[in-house]
Amino acid sequence: MxxxxxxxxxxxxxxxxxxxxxxxxxxxxxxxxxxxxxxxxxxxxxxxxxxxxxxxxxxxxxxxxxxxxxxxxxxxxxxxxxxxxxxxxxxxxxxxxxxxxxxxxxxxxxxxxxxxxxxxxxxxxxxxxxxxxxxxxxxxxxxxxxxxxxxxxxxxxxxxxxxxxxxxxxxxxxxxxxxxxxIEIDPAVTLPPVPEVSIFYVFAIIFPAFTGIIAGVxxxxxxxxxxxxxxxxxxxxxxxxxxxxxxxxxxxxxxxxxxxxxxxxxxxxxxxxxxxxxxxxxxxxxxxxxxxxxxxxxxxxxxxxxxxxxxxxxxxxxxxxxxxxxxxxxxxxxxxxxxxxxxxxxxxxxxxxxxxxxxxxxxxxxxxxxxxxxxxxxxxxxxxxxxxxxxxxxxxxxxxxxxxxxxxxxxxxxxxxxxxxxxxxxxxxxFNKDKKNIALIFQGVMYQISRKIHVFLQKTEKEDNTSWRPSSIFLSSETFESNDAFLLTCWLSYKYGFGTYIHHMDGYFSKQSNSEAKEIKKRMIKMARASRSEVYIDTLINPDISGSISQVVQLPSISGTENNMLLFDHSRSNPSQIKSVVDNFKLIQAADFDIGVLSSSPRKFGFYKEIHVWITSADISNSNLMILLAYVISAHPDWRNGEIKVFSATSHLTMDLDRKNLNDLISEGQLPISKNNIEFIIPEDDHDIKATIKANSQDADFLIIGFVSEMLKRIGSEVFEGYEGLANILFMNAKESKQIK
Structure with missing residues (x-):
């Protein structure tokens, strides 16, 4: 040519x-x-x-x-x-x-x-x-x-x-x-019979005739x-x-x-x-x-x-x-x-x-x-x-x-x-691991499917559905100092729930901070890809955490259902980090969210063997939420060899009733919790439940403990303190009692 x-x-x-x-x-x-x-x-x-x-x-x-x-x-x-x-x-x-x-x-x-x-x-x-x-x-x-x-x-x-x-x-x-x-046929000549064949067999032989359409391309x-x-x-x-x-x-x-x-x-x-x-x-x-x-x-x-x-x-x-x-x-x-x-x-x-x-x-x-x-x-x-x-x-x-x-x-x-x-x-x-990008055509299709589902769910009249699943947002500024918060979000969104992880950046929005946020998001996506998580990731730039909280609680859910849980984290070695949660608790409550605080320790999540759920008479409204969260988390492969243990801090007067109620709840809810893993404890001192928890859960790999707003108003950040030596703890406050069916 x-x-x-x-x-x-x-x-x-x-x-x-x-x-x-x-x-x-x-x-x-x-x-x-x-x-x-x-x-x-x-x-x-x-x-x-x-x-x-x-x-x-x-x-x-x-x-x-x-x-x-x-x-x-x-x-x-x-x-x-x-x-x-x-x-x-x-x-x-x-x-x-x-x-x-x-x-x-x-x-x-x-x-x-x-x-x-x-x-x-x-x-x-x-x-x-x-x-x-x-x-x-x-x-x-x-x-x-x-x-x-x-x-x-x-x-x-x-x-x-x-x-x-x-x-x-x-x-x-x-x-x-x-x-x-x-063609002229001699009537005296006997012609051989035509073999019986499928029309699709003949079609397979004939079809190459029509394939010429692509020759010019x-x-x-x-x-x-x-x-x-x-x-x-x-x-x-x-x-x-x-x-x-x-x-x-x-x-x-x-x-x-x-x-x-x-x-x-x-x-x-x-x-x-x-x-x-x-x-x-x-x-x-x-x-x-x-x-x-x-x-x-x-x-x-x-x-x-x-x-x-x-x-x-x-x-x-x-x-x-x-x-x-x-x-x-x-x-x-x-x-x-x-x-x-x-x-x-x-x-x-x-x-x-x-x-x-x-x-x-x-x-x-x-x-x-x-x-x-x-x-x-x-x-x-x-x-x-x-x-x-x-x-x-x-x-x-x-x-x-x-x-x-x-x-x-x-x-x-x-x-x-x-x-x-x-x-x-x-x-x-x-041989082309670096070329696993999703083509734009598939992105466009997924965007359209996602949009149609979101709009459909929004327009659909919501039924009075008592079943519950977590649709959580985790707001953290410690993404790269500790992966505990990200791990928890992964577990909550693995099978039964949905998770959004937001990295808070201190500062004012500008061209430079926006560029930094994009780079941070790339690092987070790489982290999410490595963990094969189902978490949606984003960043938020604000001069203070209050601004980020007010924005986060108004975010639409990625699942099409409304978000219902807001999570924070703090390091137990730096108690001052929890101050922002305490100071903004009323703001968070105004959004009608369940609220969680992950308290990280040097022990982290241990060996992923035991999840301890602690129920007390003071926070009975949180009990069902905590048990459900333990069940949701245990479905993740990280916890495939783990088990859930439930501890109920009770009294002589209410022990029998508490035992019956909790056993019925586990049985009727078909939760994978053995009765041998349900323990009722009468604390020696009603005012020192923390000592009881430390004594019984010192070998636990993860704890879920409830807290109520009245206690937070009265003693502030002390609610989350006093648990030295224990593994990571998730403190939960339910906006309302959940039903386990």
Whole structure:
């Protein structure tokens, strides 16, 4: 190629139509009409175009929205799904294109069958020569070598120069066929019966005929205006091809009985067409040769584009396959890889088997393209502004049809194809851990789903639902000094609840502080990713904690339900930190939140073995909340070997009643707390409950203790003091008593 981007719409149209009206039309469409009848053949055309028309519309839509570079369909897929998923589908696309080369080369050899039959009739050959002449590989292998060398030497120019001659020959062949006469049958001749086959089996063999729609897209890197040429050329070829196949079905059905049509040993179209003995083989040879050259041009470019994205397991392999030569960046090394792939399938020699294989890979690619179009519609990204617009339901139908038809065609091949795709994905994902970003298309879809759910929940009339789950906000300025607060938020939001973690930054909002907040948020997200948490993370800049509290209690919940719990933390070695909670307690209460204070100690959460819940007569309203929190926390894998112990500080007068109430609560609530882990204690001194707790929970790994607002008003921060030597403690104050059902 000499001029870089030089082709227009005609190149896309003629490349696609010469592939659509190619090998299958000449060699297997008569078989389709003969095997499943006229209505069955028409149904195959309709089903096939139920896939290809939505795909053509999807390609046209996506191509008119973004600049389509080299790599064609792969470029569209990878820039929509992201590199990891996109390259997985891209490899499937490449394989379908590479194997198609073998398919077209094998079909090309069929054009020589009349000549070989004539030679056998008129000449005597050595047995070895006879054996070689009947093998497809005898012609296929030299042809593949010759075409590969030709394309490497001449580039895309050779395909374009041949294209118009090929289309002209195809047109002449089709005219000769349509004006041809029906085949005359000798009534005395008994024709063999037509074998019974499934319509989907026939469809799997015929479907490669319709895959030509994507052939022109592969030239995207060589087009002057891909955004214009791809939609016009692709849709035009798809619709023209469908109409021609419908007329071919009618002509074949009216020209020969099913027994002759279903016989694949002879080209039935050559028997119908005027001068068909040479025009039809010539048309077949021209079409398959052109399609083979087109695939040889496109497949290496797809492989080169994948390699340029640097997703292959080995860096040197990427660099080697991405290497181009000359001003037009011809993918020389990718040509060599593609040649090896094609020669392998050429040696198989079986046209129908190769047709089924490439059908599967094309279905995956087409399904992906339709899915991209559907997701783009759903995501409603304002930057997605294609000049050609499909409909979301057309794209969705196309995607479902592709993936569904795979299993109807050949469930074994379908499962094998999907398994192969999964293995490719896992391999690429393993070697590209730094590219696990979610593509913008998925972000947009998730934003829309989240928005619709939030609005739905907000508009839905709230029922009087007595079931409770934590929807917590943890406000902390000690994020990087201790991870205790973050761990607790992770536990609360792991399975049963939802959690938001806000890092408070002292200071006034400014360009500099905002930049610092963004950097801190990045560090927090990295921390959250490492812990595989379900916590939503953000930062808040305020000159004092009161301002942050007033903002936090007004935040909407990430879950769609209202937030109901506000948590703080302080280090037991620095009691002054708790002053902000005490000073702002009335402000927090005004929001009707449950309030928690995590008191961190050097022992932290110990060995994650025992959670002790302490209930006293002074804070009975907190008891159910504390037990529920212990249950929620214990569901996290960190506590999989842990157990909950409940201690009730009671008196001689109320012990029996307290025992009955607590046992009934545990039993009726089906809480995983053994009765052996419920202990009733009568403190020696009613005024020194802290000493009792320290004596009985000195080996606990985590404690949950209640407190009431009256006590906080009376003694202030002393409520949280006096627990030296114990592990981390969560002090809880319930806005109202919770029900355990």
């Amino acid at each position: 000499t001029n870089g981007k030089q082709f227009g719409t005609a190149a896309v149209f003629f490349t696609a139509i010469s592939t659509i009206l190619g090998a299958i039309m000449f060699l297997r469409f008569g078989y389709a009409v003969g095997s499943v009848g006229l209505l069955g053949a028409i149904m195959i055309v309709i089903i096939g175009h139920a896939v290809t028309i939505p795909t053509a519309m999807a390609i046209s839509e996506i191509a008119t929205n973004q600049k389509v570079e080299g790599g064609g369909a792969y470029y569209i897929i990878s820039r929509s799904f992201g590199l990891v998923i996109g390259s997985t589908i891209g490899i499937s696309l490449y394989l379908s294109q590479g194997i198609s080369i073998a398919f077209y080369i094998i079909a090309f050899t069929e054009a020589f069958k009349p000549l070989i039959d004539w030679l056998f009739i008129n000449y005597k050959f050595h047995p070895i020569a006879e054996w070689l002449l009947v093998q497809n590989q005898t012609i296929a292998v030299p042809t593949l070598i010759f075409l590969t060398i030709l394309v490497i030497k001449k580039g895309a120019d050779v395909g374009m120069k041949m294209l118009y001659w090929v289309v002209a020959i195809l047109a002449i062949s089709l005219v000769a066929f349509f004006v041809g006469k029906p 592969g030239l995207s890197g060589d087009l002057k205006d891909p955004g214009k040429s791809i939609p016009l050329g692709t849709l035009g070829a798809t619709l023209v091809g469908m109409v021609i196949y419908l007329f071919i079905s009618l002509k074949l059905d009216s020209s020969a009985p099913p027994e002759i049509l279903a016989d694949t040993s002879k080209m039935v179209m050559s028997q119908i067409a005027i001068q068909g003995w040479w025009l039809v083989p010539l048309g077949l040879a021209a079409a398959t040769l052109s399609s083979a050259i087109g695939s040889i041009l496109v497949a290496p470019r797809t492989l080169q584009a994948i390699a340029k994205d640097n997703v292959m397991p080995l860096g040197k392999l990427n660099a080697w396959m991405a290497e181009g030569r000359g001003d037009s960046d011809e993918p020389f090394n990718s040509y060599l890889v593609t040649f090896v792939l094609a020669i392998f399938f050429v040696m198989m020699g079986a046209l129908d088997a190769v047709a089924e294989i490439i059908s599967m890979f094309f279905m995956v690619t087409y399904g992906a393209l339709c899915l991209i179009s559907f997701l783009q519609h759903f995501a409603a990204d304002p930057s997605y502004r294609p000049t050609f617009k499909s409909k979301w339901y057309i794209s969705l139908f196309g995607a479902i049809a592709c993936f569904g038809l795979m299993f109807f065609m050949n469930s074994g091949y379908a499962f094998a194809s999907l398994l192969f795709m999964i293995l490719i994905y896992l391999s690429i994902n393993f």
